[in-house]
Amino acid sequence: MASDMATSLKVERKPKLSETVVAAIRKQLQAGEIQPGQKLPTEGQLTETFGVSRTVIREALAKLAADGLVEPRQGAGVFVTEHISTMFGALAADMGSKDSIALNVLEVRLAIEIESAGLAAVRRNAAQEAGIQEAFFEFERLLLNSEPTGPADLAFHRAIASATNNPFYVEMLDVLGRRAIPCDVTSPWSTELAQSDVYQRGLQREHLVILNAITAGDAEAAREAMRAHLTASQQRYRERLHARQVFYADSVKAAATE
Amino acid sequence: MASDMATSLKVERKPKLSETVVAAIRKQLQAGEIQPGQKLPTEGQLTETFGVSRTVIREALAKLAADGLVEPRQGAGVFVTEHISTMFGALAADMGSKDSIALNVLEVRLAIEIESAGLAAVRRNAAQEAGIQEAFFEFERLLLNSEPTGPADLAFHRAIASATNNPFYVEMLDVLGRRAIPCDVTSPWSTELAQSDVYQRGLQREHLVILNAITAGDAEAAREAMRAHLTASQQRYRERLHARQVFYADSVKAAATE
């Protein structure tokens, strides 16, 4: 059973040549060995240096292009994309496509919630405003009792969506939320970090800014506060993904040395 | 060889076989012809039905998989993932007819497009920027020739969504756009007003502001320009609804006096 011969690791069943190439090139790009706008080696050169067929090289380049890291131009060559520094792609490219999809979905959710916050600020009625506040204080209560705050967090966002008086916002939130990450604190990510007090305290602080803007009827401020909250959540999510990646890498390494 | 083929498509450059296959399969998926969880035809069958090589089929499937629409499993087949668009398809199917729904959907679309414009400003690469410009000038050309500009308008917005490098924005736009108003100028609303020159000229002016902001890389300006454009579109849509209402009232009155 301990056949370290064909050690196809449980986590990574695919050594996959093209992935190896992708990883190698990606590393070079992140190290800045090839500056943005510069041309990569030709496919022919790459086939030589990596010792694989052109098909593999093409597949690898296609994957990189799909992530937006490089931009092939017919007849000229493959060039490094200019604005990779700002885009999450640089980070997203590190992980599998599934996580990349989750991030993309989260981003769409961000777009929707930003606008819903702005609309809630100008459209909410008394009952809806009360509903948002109620969710906020419920979060507070759970926090003090050290109970899981996940549902309250979701309820807070849901109340805001509801206050737009556009039922589609709630629908969208439900659909997106169920599918990919209820913003924060949940599911496969029940790490200590996510559950830590200071972490949730930070969330609540961001929630308060949103709440104040909405009760003040300031749409612009509400949008800005929600944007800040969700971009911060995105960042936290990325960090958690990265942590998992490191964990995986370690476990692979451990398995290999066995 | 009088094989002038099927070059009836207006796409000037790349028919691109794999893209054709992608579009065809995507259409089937969105139409719900293959339910989530179901298996697609095998690669061999697809090569036969489409009359192309397996390479093309594989490339097309790779793209669909990159977008998270399908999930290939070695030895078993390619399966449809439960996807947001299908959920929205079912969601929007219930309420396609009512105008108030249409307005609400338009509002959600507004949220999505505002953010996509901002993202496009900072993430677009050269090719994507060219695509947006191309759509813009296509609109211009059609305007001068007094041809219907609807498709070009849609293409402009679609190009911007595409420039976010987040395929979900395009997905959402496709789903929402089909169900409820392609922004402006189309479908049940082919009034003289909608087709008037000054009207479309105004649209193009708004488009220009968006285009300039994106090419300048100014995310905030892009968002603001898109917001202005879509809220103006909302307003125009409401006015058209009102106009129809008046027309209806008049006809009722006329019928009554008869």
Next chain:
DNA sequence: CCGAATTTGTACGTATGTATA
């Protein structure tokens, strides 16, 4: 439990078109 058939994954070779330099 095993093995054969099916289906996708990977790989290589080749040919032609097309844009760039």
Next chain:
DNA sequence: CTATACATACGTACAAATTCG
């Protein structure tokens, strides 16, 4: 105009995983 290099496409072969008899 020519040469280079990428884009597209087809064909083939074998490997690996799954399914099912």
